Amino acid sequence: MQLKYLRLMLSGLVLLLSLGVRADLVIEIDEGIRGALPVAVVPFSNKSGQPLSEDIAQIVGDDLQRSGDFQLLSRASMLSLPGKGEDIYFRDWSILGQRNLLVGTINYDAPSKSYKVQYELYDVQTQQRILGKVVGGRQDQMRDIGHSIADAVYEALTGIQGVFSTKIAYVTLEQSKSKTLYTLEVADADGRRSKLIFKSPMPIVSPAWSPDGKRLAYASFESGKPAIYIQDVASGVRTLISSYIGLNSAPSWSPDGGKLAMTLSRDGNAEVYVMDMRSNSLKRLTDHWAIDTEPSWSPDGQSIVFTSDRGGGPQVYMMSSNGGTPRRLTFEGRYNARPRFSLDGKTIYYVHQRSGFNVAALDMESGQSRILTETEMDESPSVAPNGSMIIYATQRQGKGVLAVVGVNSGSKYTLPAQFGDVREPAWSPYIKK
Amino acid sequence: MARPRRNQNEYLGPAIFSVCLHVGIVILALISWPSLSKPDPVKPHIKAVIVDEAMLEQMKQALPKPAVQEKPKPPEVDTRKQMEEARRKAEEAKKAEAARKAAAERKKQEAIALKKKQEADKKKKEEDKKLAEAKRLDEQKKAEEKRKTEQKRKEEEKRLAEEKKRQEELKKQEEEKRKALEQKLIAEREQARLEKAKQEELALQQQAMELEKMLQQQQQQQAAEKQHQQDVTELERYRALIYEAIKSKWIRLDGAKGLVAHIQLKLLPTGELQSATIAKSSGVQAFDQSALSAAYAVRKYPVPSDSRLFEKEFRNLTLIFKPQQEF
Numbered sequence: 125m126q127l128k129y130l131r132l133m134l135s136g137l138v139l140l141l142s143l144g145v146r147a148d149l150v151i152e153i154d155e156g157i158r159g160a161l162p163v164a165v166v167p168f169s170n171k172s173g174q175p176l177s178e179d180i181a182q183i184v185g186d187d188l189q190r191s192g193d194f195q196l197l198s199r200a201s202m203l204s205l206p207g208k209g210e211d212i213y214f215r216d217w218s219i220l221g222q223r224n225l226l227v228g229t230i231n232y233d234a235p236s237k238s239y240k241v242q243y244e245l246y247d248v249q250t251q252q253r254i255l256g257k258v259v260g261g262r263q264d265q266m267r268d269i270g271h272s273i274a275d276a277v278y279e280a281l282t283g284i285q286g287v288f289s290t291k292i293a294y295v296t297l298e299q300s301k302s303k304t305l306y307t308l309e310v311a312d313a314d315g316r317r318s319k320l321i322f323k324s325p326m327p328i329v330s331p332a333w334s335p336d337g338k339r340l341a342y343a344s345f346e347s348g349k350p351a352i353y354i355q356d357v358a359s360g361v362r363t364l365i366s367s368y369i370g371l372n373s374a375p376s377w378s379p380d381g382g383k384l385a386m387t388l389s390r391d392g393n394a395e396v397y398v399m400d401m402r403s404n405s406l407k408r409l410t411d412h413w414a415i416d417t418e419p420s421w422s423p424d425g426q427s428i429v430f431t432s433d434r435g436g437g438p439q440v441y442m443m444s445s446n447g448g449t450p451r452r453l454t455f456e457g458r459y460n461a462r463p464r465f466s467l468d469g470k471t472i473y474y475v476h477q478r479s480g481f482n483v484a485a486l487d488m489e490s491g492q493s494r495i496l497t498e499t500e501m502d503e504s505p506s507v508a509p510n511g512s513m514i515i516y517a518t519q520r521q522g523k524g525v526l527a528v529v530g531v532n533s534g535s536k537y538t539l540p541a542q543f544g545d546v547r548e549p550a551w552s553p554y555i556k557k
Numbered sequence: 558m559a560r561p562r563r564n565q566n567e568y569l570g571p572a573i574f575s576v577c578l579h580v581g582i583v584i585l586a587l588i589s590w591p592s593l594s595k596p597d598p599v600k601p602h603i604k605a606v607i608v609d610e611a612m613l614e615q616m617k618q619a620l621p622k623p624a625v626q627e628k629p630k631p632p633e634v635d636t637r638k639q640m641e642e643a644r645r646k647a648e649e650a651k652k653a654e655a656a657r658k659a660a661a662e663r664k665k666q667e668a669i670a671l672k673k674k675q676e677a678d679k680k681k682k683e684e685d686k687k688l689a690e691a692k693r694l695d696e697q698k699k700a701e702e703k704r705k706t707e708q709k710r711k712e713e714e715k716r717l718a719e720e721k722k723r724q725e726e727l728k729k730q731e732e733e734k735r736k737a738l739e740q741k742l743i744a745e746r747e748q749a750r751l752e753k754a755k756q757e758e759l760a761l762q763q764q765a766m767e768l769e770k771m772l773q774q775q776q777q778q779q780a781a782e783k784q785h786q787q788d789v790t791e792l793e794r795y796r797a798l799i800y801e802a803i804k805s806k807w808i809r810l811d812g813a814k815g816l817v818a819h820i821q822l823k824l825l826p827t828g829e830l831q832s833a834t835i836a837k838s839s840g841v842q843a844f845d846q847s848a849l850s851a852a853y854a855v856r857k858y859p860v861p862s863d864s865r866l867f868e869k870e871f872r873n874l875t876l877i878f879k880p881q882q883e884f
Binding site for chain 2: 160280
């Protein structure tokens with residue numbers, strides 16, 4: 125009897141305590157909306173007194189828009205055009221549904237003949253300044269300034285390093301009645317400011333960036349048969365690396381830059397080899413009567429993925445970069461080729477054939493694959509150095525163009541094609557300055 | 558290096574001496590040894606012979622009996638008679654001599670026997686005396702022993718008696734103690750009983766009071782529980798509303814799974830945000846900012862109109878941004 129009352133009293137006490145002294149109410153938010161973050165990039169206020177060759181704010185806005193992670197407010201919708209923080213009426217931007225606001229002012233420094241761009245990024249809701257920096261450069265560096273600001277804004281808002289200042293390499297083909305010309309070009313990540321690196325009437329294939337972003341390895345048929353060259357991008361100096369009998373193709377740099385994987389048929393059949401860059405010594409990795417080609421290194425340098433038709437048709441295989449027995453990774457479909465590792469090494473991107481050819485992603489842990497692109501002839505995927513985007517070659521009205529797909533967002537855009545057919549894109553690593 | 562060989566003659570003298578010494582020792586030993594080993598002469602045992610009358614008789618009989626006299630042949634006529642007579646006289650003389658001799662001998666024998674008897678008597682007397690002495694000594698010894706045993710027995714008896722007495726004394730004391738203790742216990746028990754009775758009475762009173770109190774508390778508790786249930790219902794309702802409001806404003810970042818940010822909110826009773834701060838950073842500034850921005854993006858928080866519940870639960874809120882899925 126007494127015990128019962130005691131228990132009652134205790135439970136009452138607990139209840140009272142639970143109602144009284146307690147922590148704040150906690151609400152766990154496990155889900156949000158998926159979509160592009162509304163950002164307004166206000167045209168930068170030009171206080172330089174000089175006409176500008178480039179609209180920096182436009183470059184920034186375009187970069188952010190293309191990433192697929194942001195939704196840019198059109199300039200026409202802007203109620204005011206503040207150039208610095210104190211001129212901002214946050215309420216206006218909030219009413220426009222904006223989350224973030226980038227403002228900037230351009231000044232000219234006559235003695236150094238350089239421009240100084242001061243920019244600030246605000247959170248419209250909290251009215252906090254998230255970013256505030258000054259960058260400078262000459263007139264011809266306006267695009268670089270724009271890309272660097274876009275990189276900073278992208279990182280501040282996503283936590284991921286931006287790739288707007290990186291480069292892409294690709295091959296173009298110009299064909300006329302009288303001649304055929306292959307060119308190897310390097311352009312900004314947005315496809316602008318392309319520069320000719322090498323040209324040849326004979327095919328140029330599979331350009332690959334060195335990990336420091338200063339050199340390109342590629343196969344060229346300039347001598348009538350394929351050979352692998354390495355070319356210094358800045359100086360244009362070329363070095364012949366491999367010209368064995370038969371096939372010399374598909375060079376791929378190891379992450380430390382010390383080795384180059386490639387496909388050679390010098391022993392009678394296309395096999396994957398690894399060349400030590402210091403000693404030039406070759407090590408044969410594969411040994412099969414089938415074709416083994418298109419090697420690519422894992423980010424940790426421990427593994428190599430490649431394409432082999434040893435199973436009857438082209439499929440993706442993986443093996444240790446020291447050799448050993450390859451393991452087949454792809455099983456769906458008759459054609460899976462040109463594999464590339466994701467930045468974290470957990471996913472393989474490759475070309476998969478359904479009705480047409482598409483870029484697909486294979487999660488190696490789950491074995492699940494998904495199709496990332498949806499045009500007809502998508503090929504040659506190359507992963508951006510932040511892992512968030514893939515550049516690939518596709519066809520548009522019978523012509524080769526380059527397109528980019530966001531790995532997570534799925535957003536796509538096509539790079540402007542200036543001349544002829546574009547193919548074989550290779551996204552550069554972060555360029556070390 | 559050879560040891561120099563001594564002349565054998567050098568040993569001769571000592572050898573002779575040694576031999577002589579040994580021979581001497583042996584001779585001495587032979588001479589002295591028997592005397593040393595000769596046992597002490599054993600004193601002859603005295604064998605007392607008691608001569609009694611029977612013995613004496615025996616001895617008498619053992620004495621030589623007089624020769625059986627041959628019957629004299631009838632003397633031959635005269636001469637023969639004479640001769641007979643002469644022979645008879647000679648015989649008589651001889652007889653007389655023999656009788657005398659026998660008497661003398663008898664006397665002598667008797668004297669010897671007497672003497673022997675006297676000696677035996679004397680000896681017997683001595684023996685008796687000795688025996689008596691021994692007997693006396695023995696008795697004396699026995700008496701002494703008996704006396705001692707008696708004394709011992711008496712002492713033991715005395716000791717036992719004392720021990721018994723002591724034991725009885727002890728027992729008596731213990732008994733007294735026990736009785737005292739018993740008395741004390743009885744007293745205590747009684748006191749305890751009284752105390753207990755008093756306590757029980759008090760306890761009953763207390764119980765009654767507590768019961769009343771409990772009933773009151775129970776009623777209060779039931780009321781509180783009812784209120785609490787209402788509060789919980791309301792709380793859950795508004796919690797869900799706030800969750801939806803935030804969710805619709807939070808633009809998630811790519812690859813944010815695994816990040817956790819705590820945002821501390823202070824709300825006004827109108828539902829307006831007074832302040833929002835990052836209480837615990839995810840470590841990724843962009844993620845923290847997205848959470849904070851979402852908190853600020855909610856124009857008006859859905860809060861209960863009941864000011865009591867608002868103050869209790871909603872004035873201070875913690876939002877935990879913790880994306881569960883990658884996409």
